[in-house]
Amino acid sequence: MAESALPTLEDVARLAGVSTATVSRCLNAPERVASATRERVENAVDTLGYAPNFGARALVMRRTGIVGAVIPTLASAIFSRGIQAFQHELDRAGWTLVLASSDSNRETEARQIRALIARGVDGLFLVGAERDEAVYRFLMQRKTPFVIGWTTDVPADQACVGFDNAGAMEAMTTRALSLGHRRFAVISAPLAQNDRARGRVAGVRAAIARAGLDPDTLAIEEVPYELGAAGDAVDRLLAAEAAPTVVMCGNDVQAAGAIRRAQQRGLRVPEDLSITGFDNLEHAQLVDPAITTVDVPHVQMGTRAAQALVEALRGDEQPARVTLPVSLVMRGSLGPAPA
Amino acid sequence: MAESALPTLEDVARLAGVSTATVSRCLNAPERVASATRERVENAVDTLGYAPNFGARALVMRRTGIVGAVIPTLASAIFSRGIQAFQHELDRAGWTLVLASSDSNRETEARQIRALIARGVDGLFLVGAERDEAVYRFLMQRKTPFVIGWTTDVPADQACVGFDNAGAMEAMTTRALSLGHRRFAVISAPLAQNDRARGRVAGVRAAIARAGLDPDTLAIEEVPYELGAAGDAVDRLLAAEAAPTVVMCGNDVQAAGAIRRAQQRGLRVPEDLSITGFDNLEHAQLVDPAITTVDVPHVQMGTRAAQALVEALRGDEQPARVTLPVSLVMRGSLGPAPA
């Protein structure tokens, strides 16, 4: 028994008694073919179970219809809402998303970007602006349009859809200051390869500096976005000489872990220790007290990023630059400083 | 200024003073070319910034190296761990993942499957076994190998990597019975297009039937995997004539929502009402009391599924059929039945 190959345009043409050009037209511009022949062709397509060969199509059309996104991780909830919206909007516009994760690692991200381009993506969505110049050069060279998300701190000629990480955290810190807090600590993602995390810390420092405090006394714990790691960070922070009255976390997962650990140590939140989060994830409403946090418009960001990328793919020259507003969500975990 | 196109194999060949065949060899089988010429070619590749054209390669190789996965949703944590593992293992084996979501909708899933195949995926990862016969016929016709995850309840000739949804829930129910519970209720995902959810409910019914109780009295609330919706379901269940002493949830998100709502109504968990979950998500450890749940080996499932798919892609005839063990995780939310 011969290995019967997949049917091609030619098979359909033969069965329908027309040329391959006509079959191609039936599929791509049905209005340009007589309805009688169109029906014959459609029947042939059905009976043969024909579907166009992707590689051949990509070769001749010079595009694949695929766009790629490289995000730090798929495993956590942090990016899932935004990416879900991104992919939904992309789908509406007829594009398909390929997802890769960088494990928050610079080299891995560079590898993934190259891998995606080798897989024929027509455009890219990237998180943050922190990567080697060589990567940007490569993207230029390949003429691959890209959009950067989760930050707006990018060169003027690049498209981005994000928000002001520093400003958001500065606002939250100012709020804590107004509640009487003077001893701050921060739990952040590792700062080394993460411009968003650095921005958030910078916001805290800016606010306390403006309040006349010394930003260099700010204790910073760098830990991954995990409950237990954030808990351990709390242990370390509370062991310090002048323990903080408020811990500003770079993310709600960390805030949730911090709250749980503080409570396990017998501290009341927020009476004894205030804790704030970032992102307004589902986590923020699961713990008790609920987390005072920064609401990030993830869905909007994903949607707008998709639109920006589609525009770039269409050849629009002006790179879209979108700054989304964030807002403080006051819930129970931030209270007045203890007396 | 002319629109300079991307460099091709021919450009490289010309610059290096060799034939395109030699350049191709340099890229795909470097050991089959003299090191002197290889160096010349590599230099030419660098200076031109050459990268192979994906479409041309896919056309002649008859494969894209891309596999697709269609999952109910990207937005929740339910599938993210498994998918992350799936993609990681795939990456190790040199494949790229394209992700699509079906919104838990049968027609949408069918559309997404066709769309992915139109995008040239060489294989597919699907969740659950519930879909139209036409979809399976289409996959056969296209000779597209696929693996089914999250269940093992599939025809014998299909590859699957999953666990026993019914058995897991039956075990949990039996545990509740041994704690004296006699009035059960279930909060489940909508059953209509979800074989895993139906399996879990069937497990509850089987256990209570075996205990001599009437499974037809079992109250079932079908709601999405959202905190608020699960809370509302609790309200309805508790309004019933003979309120349950234990609510078995099909998922930890629902269990978390149920616990919060019960507590807001002034009930103590588990003293007044026991609640169980499923999946052992991060949620389960965030709420207080922590959720007694079914641990599902998501990471293993994703990894094994990737391996199974890669095998199928390599042409292995025997479809892999993997059943992963699940286990009960006893935490605080399930206690003895109230007296």
Added chain:
DNA sequence: TTGTATGCGTTATCAT
């Protein structure tokens, strides 16, 4: 409206 013919960029076979 339909058909003919060409080219897209690569891999692989067969010579040399």
Added chain:
DNA sequence: ATGATAACGCATACAA
């Protein structure tokens, strides 16, 4: 070790 060349399956410019 290297080169010429034939597919691969499709879209499209041009002819009829």
